[in-house]
Amino acid sequence: MASVDQTMSDGHHGPARGITRWLYTTNHKDIGTLYLLFSLLMFFIGGCMALTIRAELFQPGLQMVMPEFFNQMTTMHGLIMVFGAVMPAFVGLANWMIPIMVGAPDMALPRMNNWSFWILPFAFTMMLSTLLMEGGGPNFGWTFYAPLSTTYAPPSVTFFIFAVHMMGISSIMGAINVIATILNMRAPGMKLMQMPLFVWTWLITAFLLIAVMPVLAGVVTMMLMDIHFGTSFFDAAGGGDPVLFQHVFWFFGHPEVYIMILPAFGVVSEIIPTFARKRLFGYASMVYATASIAFLSFIVWAHHMFTVGMPLAGELFFMFTTMLIAVPTGVKVFNWIATMFRGSMTFETPMLFALAFVVLFTIGGFSGLMLSIAPADFQYHDTYFVVAHFHYVLVPGSVFSIMAAAYYWLPKWTGHMYNESMGKLHFWLSFIGVNITFFPMHFLGLAGMPRRIPDYALQFADFNMVATVGAFIFGFSQLLFVYNVVCCIRSGKQATDEVWEGSRGLEWQLSSPPPYHSYSTPPTAEQLSKASH
Amino acid sequence: MQQSPSNHRPLLLRLTLLTVLMFGFGFLLVPLYDVFCQITGLNGKVLNTGPVTEVGVDTERRIRVQFIAVNNEAMPWQFAPVERELTVYPGEMKHTAYRVTNPSVRFMVGQAVPSVAPSEAAEYLHKVNCFCFENQPLQAGETKDMPLLFTVDAALPEHISTITLSYTLFDITPKAQPAATRLPKDSRRML
Numbered sequence: 145m146a147s148v149d150q151t152m153s154d155g156h157h158g159p160a161r162g163i164t165r166w167l168y169t170t171n172h173k174d175i176g177t178l179y180l181l182f183s184l185l186m187f188f189i190g191g192c193m194a195l196t197i198r199a200e201l202f203q204p205g206l207q208m209v210m211p212e213f214f215n216q217m218t219t220m221h222g223l224i225m226v227f228g229a230v231m232p233a234f235v236g237l238a239n240w241m242i243p244i245m246v247g248a249p250d251m252a253l254p255r256m257n258n259w260s261f262w263i264l265p266f267a268f269t270m271m272l273s274t275l276l277m278e279g280g281g282p283n284f285g286w287t288f289y290a291p292l293s294t295t296y297a298p299p300s301v302t303f304f305i306f307a308v309h310m311m312g313i314s315s316i317m318g319a320i321n322v323i324a325t326i327l328n329m330r331a332p333g334m335k336l337m338q339m340p341l342f343v344w345t346w347l348i349t350a351f352l353l354i355a356v357m358p359v360l361a362g363v364v365t366m367m368l369m370d371i372h373f374g375t376s377f378f379d380a381a382g383g384g385d386p387v388l389f390q391h392v393f394w395f396f397g398h399p400e401v402y403i404m405i406l407p408a409f410g411v412v413s414e415i416i417p418t419f420a421r422k423r424l425f426g427y428a429s430m431v432y433a434t435a436s437i438a439f440l441s442f443i444v445w446a447h448h449m450f451t452v453g454m455p456l457a458g459e460l461f462f463m464f465t466t467m468l469i470a471v472p473t474g475v476k477v478f479n480w481i482a483t484m485f486r487g488s489m490t491f492e493t494p495m496l497f498a499l500a501f502v503v504l505f506t507i508g509g510f511s512g513l514m515l516s517i518a519p520a521d522f523q524y525h526d527t528y529f530v531v532a533h534f535h536y537v538l539v540p541g542s543v544f545s546i547m548a549a550a551y552y553w554l555p556k557w558t559g560h561m562y563n564e565s566m567g568k569l570h571f572w573l574s575f576i577g578v579n580i581t582f583f584p585m586h587f588l589g590l591a592g593m594p595r596r597i598p599d600y601a602l603q604f605a606d607f608n609m610v611a612t613v614g615a616f617i618f619g620f621s622q623l624l625f626v627y628n629v630v631c632c633i634r635s636g637k638q639a640t641d642e643v644w645e646g647s648r649g650l651e652w653q654l655s656s657p658p659p660y661h662s663y664s665t666p667p668t669a670e671q672l673s674k675a676s677h
Numbered sequence: 678m679q680q681s682p683s684n685h686r687p688l689l690l691r692l693t694l695l696t697v698l699m700f701g702f703g704f705l706l707v708p709l710y711d712v713f714c715q716i717t718g719l720n721g722k723v724l725n726t727g728p729v730t731e732v733g734v735d736t737e738r739r740i741r742v743q744f745i746a747v748n749n750e751a752m753p754w755q756f757a758p759v760e761r762e763l764t765v766y767p768g769e770m771k772h773t774a775y776r777v778t779n780p781s782v783r784f785m786v787g788q789a790v791p792s793v794a795p796s797e798a799a800e801y802l803h804k805v806n807c808f809c810f811e812n813q814p815l816q817a818g819e820t821k822d823m824p825l826l827f828t829v830d831a832a833l834p835e836h837i838s839t840i841t842l843s844y845t846l847f848d849i850t851p852k853a854q855p856a857a858t859r860l861p862k863d864s865r866r867m868l
């Protein structure tokens with residue numbers, strides 16, 4: 145607590161007042177907060193789009209929206225959730241926690257940090273504004289396959305391309321900052337293999353970002369040139385090939401899905417030991433498993449393209465490498481279970497979300513394994529089974545881990561406890577809602593319902609109705625989370641420094657909330673050993 | 678502070694370089710993809726063009742070569758093979774043609790893009806001369822026979838007895854014409 149008083153008395157170190165605090169801030173906590181609030185806003189905007197989609201699919205036939213608008217909703221929902229909600233949320237967590245966890249005073253490059261956040265609101269304003277333009281917004285699916293996104297795209301596609309460029313620049317700058325912080329700013333004496341797993345997973349994620357976001361920027365640049373400058377990268381008439389688009393896109397796309405899940409692994413690896421009151425089982429194997437997953441992610445991309453007409457050797461290669469990913473992922477799941485084995489577990493909200501993550505992410509992993517079987521994929525391709533699969537890994541996967549992280553660190557961030565029973569209610573409504581929404585989609589897909597359609601055959605009606613009910617339960621229960629956070633900031637009861645009984649890690653040795661500049665003097669060897677995993 | 682900002686420079690430089698390299702790599706995938714398809718003969722892309730040395734005709738085998746014509750959606754030309762199917766001996770030079778008519782009232786330029794099925798056969802189908810090598814200008818109402826001279830390699834694997842050669846005809850008038858006569862931008866949306 146002493147450090148809080150210190151910073152309060154020293155005007156230079158305290159935050160500025162008013163809006164300029166947030167506009168000009170270079171403080172990692174302020175920027176972390178901005179990222180998290182931004183992603184929450186995007187989560188609700190993307191969520192409204194999801195509910196529009198589900199409302200239309202409540203019954204067969206066209207009731208709510210026109211097919212053209214439906215296509216814009218599926219596209220924008222995907223783009224907003226991936227680039228606006230999940231990725232910025234993890235960057236926000238990284239900003240808040242990584243400097244504290246490695247015992248640094250701030251991120252390595254604070255000014256760049258400010259820039260990488262403030263690009264985002266402009267990028268997404270531009271992207272959302274396309275919905276109001278003549279011809280509508282992007283309607284080609286979040287994977288924007290050429291020629292849908294080039295020859296047949298609405299005129300607003302150029303704005304979409306620039307928005308993607310801006311998000312890419314933001315992510316790359318954020319990733320560079322994370323790497324510089326972790327490699328250069330660690331407390332003296334903290335070895336790489338002593339870092340918390342959240343830091344490790346983010347280090348690897350940052351390298352993935354630097355490796356593939358430029359490829360994404362490249363592929364949208366090729367689109368831009370095809371549309372406006374007469375090149376023919378993806379135009380067969382000029383010697384190009386639309387299949388090339390899919391290869392380049394998925395070379396980015398598959399590592400991208402690990403960008404959205406590796407930090408989640410890190411979060412869960414922090415939370416489960418705390419509430420099991422045991423050290424994480426198999427720390428080193430967790431690090432190596434994460435690194436192997438990251439490596440494998442570069443050589444599996446064509447499993448999204450089994451049906452484009454690859455040769456048998458290609459199908460087999462991508463099928464087996466994809467299946468191989470299940471091995472390091474399995475190592476992780478077993479490690480989490482082993483951590484809990486004979487632990488004295490309690491089930492506070494963060495732990496509930498983390499446990500649901502382990503169970504439901506594994507279900508998503510299994511459906512992924514089914515999809516990796518090339519001959520079976522010819523049946524599943526572009527059906528609701530795929531939708532069920534990636535929503536299982538992204539919603540009760542990534543999103544649940546973000547919720548878990550928010551509840552876990554919220555007392556640290558705000559200095560106040562949140563309302564535990566409201567948190568548990570939020571968890572159970574989310575858990576039930578998610579499963580009601582996405583589990584029936586497996587059956588719909590296996591029965592042959594295609595994805596991205598506003599209307600469907602009558603035999604799919606019942607499961608769609610169930611899924612829509614679940615979606616509304618899930619969607620509206622997120623308001624509880626917002627209410628809980630607001631109450632926590634305003635009037636929660638004072639949190640202790642440790643917050644949780646079984647907590648380790650450098651962040652719990654700081655006051656709650658931590659001082660504006662956390663470790664202006666590096667943590668001592670004693671603090672480090674107390675925090676070590 | 679453990680680190681002053683200047684100490685980050687070497688790392689920053691390396692990471693920025695990596696970013697730039699990966700941006701370049703994205704573009705490098707384009708030629709890599711073409712080279713890969715060329716070597717493996719995937720995608721049915723026929724890249725064996727130009728003169729071939731005749732190695733003698735293998736009269737023991739007969740290969741069916743089928744011809745298909747497809748119009749890309751906005752292309753109004755009538756486009757069809759003169760002969761739907763030919764039976765050839767491996768190594769034998771064959772001549773055939775595709776007939777096109779431009780029924781529209783304006784000058785147009787077409788471009789045919791070939792594809793071979795099965796893709797395994799692509800590297801054994803040599804096109805000595807093909808209308809797909811060049812773009813095809815056609816006046817309004819004009820009809821033309823576009824020549825195709827080809828041979829099937831005697832090394833064609835035993836199990837292949839039928840090869841399908843498909844051409845997709847694209848309208849490339851806007852690209853082939855000077856900028857002044859280009860179609861208005863909005864026409865793209867009407868396709």
Ligand SMILES: [Cu+2]
Pocket residue numbers: 397398401444445447448
């Ligand atoms: Cu993938």
